[in-house]
Amino acid sequence: MIEYVFGVVVPYVAIVIFIIGVIYRIIEWAKSPVPLKIPTTAGQEFSPLPFIRRTVYDMVDCPQTKLGTVIRMFFEVFLMRSLFRNVRYYYDKNEHVDTRWLWFFAMAFHYSLLVILIRHMRFFTNPVPDIIETIDWVDGMMKYWVPSIYVTGVLALVSLAFLWGRRLFLARERTISLPSDHIPLILFAVVLISGTLMRYFIKIDLYDVKTLAIGLFTFQPPSYEVLRGIHWLFYVHLTFVSILIAYIPFSKLMHFVGIFFSPTRNMPNDNRVHIHINPWDPEIKGITWEEYYEMYKDQLDEIAEEGYKVRPEV
Numbered sequence: 001m002i003e004y005v006f007g008v009v010v011p012y013v014a015i016v017i018f019i020i021g022v023i024y025r026i027i028e029w030a031k032s033p034v035p036l037k038i039p040t041t042a043g044q045e046f047s048p049l050p051f052i053r054r055t056v057y058d059m060v061d062c063p064q065t066k067l068g069t070v071i072r073m074f075f076e077v078f079l080m081r082s083l084f085r086n087v088r089y090y091y092d093k094n095e096h097v098d099t100r101w102l103w104f105f106a107m108a109f110h111y112s113l114l115v116i117l118i119r120h121m122r123f124f125t126n127p128v129p130d131i132i133e134t135i136d137w138v139d140g141m142m143k144y145w146v147p148s149i150y151v152t153g154v155l156a157l158v159s160l161a162f163l164w165g166r167r168l169f170l171a172r173e174r175t176i177s178l179p180s181d182h183i184p185l186i187l188f189a190v191v192l193i194s195g196t197l198m199r200y201f202i203k204i205d206l207y208d209v210k211t212l213a214i215g216l217f218t219f220q221p222p223s224y225e226v227l228r229g230i231h232w233l234f235y236v237h238l239t240f241v242s243i244l245i246a247y248i249p250f251s252k253l254m255h256f257v258g259i260f261f262s263p264t265r266n267m268p269n270d271n272r273v274h275i276h277i278n279p280w281d282p283e284i285k286g287i288t289w290e291e292y293y294e295m296y297k298d299q300l301d302e303i304a305e306e307g308y309k310v311r312p313e314v
């Protein structure tokens with residue numbers, strides 16, 4: 001029974017919460033008006049003045065067209081461009097300190113997770129597509145252990161340790177870290193550690209896992225016999241993955257969708273070329289002179305008697 005709850009019910013509930021939650025958040029974001037033109041830029045804006053030149057970095061960091069904005073977004077999403085500028089300036093020492101190790105570990109963490117998820121597709125597919133087999137083979141070229149060690153598995157753990165260590169041990173980062181910053185890291189830590197244990201130390205029956213994974217995917221959960229045969233560590237792994245998935249819509253992990261709705265990133269910096277109208281502005285309906293006169297007839301007549309001209313000149 002307990003195996004059925006953790007192997008079937010919990011993952012399905014998590015997916016439903018994830019789908020409804022993500023759609024809800026997207027609708028909320030899409031409905032939010034953007035009153036101001038607020039792209040954050042870090043480069044020279046386009047100018048028709050010939051002596052104001054722009055480098056290729058300016059064109060990416062300070063786009064003036066929609067195409068430029070798409071290119072900027074591409075660099076942001078795939079290369080974390082803004083994090084690559086992570087340098088600190090200490091005013092008292094007049095010193096620049098390069099802190100781009102954060103960029104390195106953030107990249108390592110995200111790309112490792114991506115490759116791990118692609119590799120995991122081998123549990124959900126039968127036969128396993130060649131591309132997944134190839135990625136699995138390349139990633140597993142460190143044959144110092146049986147089974148071979150995955151580069152991305154190690155990188156994900158190391159980078160998670162750095163990213164979390166930064167929040168735990170650096171005074172400034174610790175001060176600004178909230179529980180909502182630690183929770184995803186804890187969930188990822190449990191998922192990564194349980195996965196690593198299953199692969200290298202506590203061997204589990206992958207045949208049954210695959211039967212369950214494909215069963216979940218095709219909405220035909222396997223028999224109780226199969227579920228009962230799977231090692232408990234797998235259920236720890238799957239349950240924490242489910243908690244992570246269900247937690248996404250309520251958490252900062254939504255940044256993977258939010259980045260596309262971020263007005264500081266998705267707007268071209270064309271303030272000087274196009275007028276940006278605040279969607280909150282009420283529609284202004286003008287009135288005719290006759291309507292105006294009707295509204296303030298007495299006052300206008302009184303003013304006119306004093307010899308002032310009240311009727312507008314046309």
Ligand code: HEM
Pocket residue numbers: 113116119120123150152153154156191192194195196197198199200204206209213234237238241244
């Ligand atoms: C957020 C999603 C997930 C992450 C980050 C994750 C991460 C990992 C990691 C790092 C490993 C160690 C081996 C490796 O590097 O591939 C692993 C192993 C494993 N994971 Fe996951 N996992 C996730 C989801 C799942 C799901 C949904 C299943 C269900 C089928 C699953 C089943 C397994 C199994 C069976 C192993 C052992 C593999 C082996 O012995 O070769 N994982 N996981």
